[in-house]
Amino acid sequence: xxxxxxxxxxxxxxxxxxxxxxxxxxxxxxxxxxxxxxxxxxxxxxxxxxxxxxxxxxxxxxxxxxxxxxxxxxxxxxxxxxxxxxxxxxxxxxxxxxxxxxxxxxxxxxxxxxxxxxxxxxxxxxxxxxxxxxxxxxxxxxxxxxxxxxxxxxxxxxxxxxxxxxxxxxxxxxxxxxxxxxxxxxxxxxxxxxxxxxxxxxxxxxxxxxxxxxxxxxxxxxxxxxxxxxxxxxxxxxxxxxxxxxxxxxxxxxxxxxxxxxxxxxxxxxxxxxxxxxxxxxxxx
Numbered sequence: 001x002x003x004x005x006x007x008x009x010x011x012x013x014x015x016x017x018x019x020x021x022x023x024x025x026x027x028x029x030x031x032x033x034x035x036x037x038x039x040x041x042x043x044x045x046x047x048x049x050x051x052x053x054x055x056x057x058x059x060x061x062x063x064x065x066x067x068x069x070x071x072x073x074x075x076x077x078x079x080x081x082x083x084x085x086x087x088x089x090x091x092x093x094x095x096x097x098x099x100x101x102x103x104x105x106x107x108x109x110x111x112x113x114x115x116x117x118x119x120x121x122x123x124x125x126x127x128x129x130x131x132x133x134x135x136x137x138x139x140x141x142x143x144x145x146x147x148x149x150x151x152x153x154x155x156x157x158x159x160x161x162x163x164x165x166x167x168x169x170x171x172x173x174x175x176x177x178x179x180x181x182x183x184x185x186x187x188x189x190x191x192x193x194x195x196x197x198x199x200x201x202x203x204x205x206x207x208x209x210x211x212x213x214x215x216x217x218x219x220x221x222x223x224x225x226x227x228x229x230x231x232x233x234x235x236x237x238x239x240x241x242x243x244x245x246x247x248x249x250x251x252x253x254x255x256x257x258x259x260x261x262x263x264x265x266x267x268x269x270x271x272x273x274x275x276x277x278x279x280x281x282x283x284x285x
Contacts, residue, residue, distance in 0.1 A: 006046070028173055029155035029172065030156050031173035032157065032178060033175070034177055037222075038178040038179075041114065041117075053109060057114045059117065060116060060125070065128075069101040070138050070147075071099050071102050071140060074096075096143070104153040105136060112153065112155075113156070117159065119163040123163055123166075133172065136148065187202060187206065198241065204242070205234060205241075209259070220262055226259055230253075230258040237254075
């Protein structure tokens with residue numbers, strides 16, 4: 001299979017490209033961690049686009065069980081149909097609903113399987129998938145058949161570090177932590193989303209953005225997606241780049257609702273703005 005080089009809309013670092021290629025070569029699930037908004041989930045979508053592969057997404061919730069990814073057997077419907085004399089009850093397969101792993105294992109083309117936010121589920125969830133992800137097969141008790149992947153899918157697993165994952169599970173994965181983009185990489189990301197944006201606006205916006213992220217006491221640092229939303233607003237409002245100079249860490253940014261997402265951080269910047277005005281008003285300041 002061809003190597004992953006990123007896509008026009010997804011700027012991948014050399015380290016991330018190497019991690020994808022290693023996971024594919026080793027035929028191991030790629031476990032991705034990183035700050036919210038660093039492109040963990042989007043990576044699977046871009047892999048499918050880059051490799052022209054079908055994408056199968058399994059978004060994990062707190063109530064999700066590992067068996068949901070294999071299949072679900074609707075015994076209640078079968079019992080009801082038997083009471084009604086429905087001939088469908090003779091075939092148990094009529095009451096099996098294939099899960100995402102079943103769908104991935106039986107895909108005619110090598111798919112990308114995204115298991116998104118695995119740490120949202122119960123702590124035993126990863127261990128319950130060990131054998132299926134390792135052997136790429138599982139047994140269906142109701143029909144006595146084994147569902148086996150003839151074409152091994154590319155598996156991408158994301159985690160927000162809400163829970164520690166079991167060691168046995170980690171041993172079976174290739175791990176990569178997506179670091180928050182530096183200013184140069186972020187500039188390339190901005191260019192990919194907003195080609196031809198005024199360089200001065202990008203420069204001043206990035207300066208203000210990174211200053212904001214480094215503000216001591218900030219509860220939630222703004223992410224890449226929030227920066228892109230903010231830039232879009234700055235373009236719509238035709239904000240003068242010079243008006244952004246020196247704002248980071250000293251005043252509430254213009255259109256701050258795109259960047260600050262809780263009242264504690266807004267109050268922090270209101271306090272900083274007050275202190276900055278007070279210090280600026282002192283003689284000789």
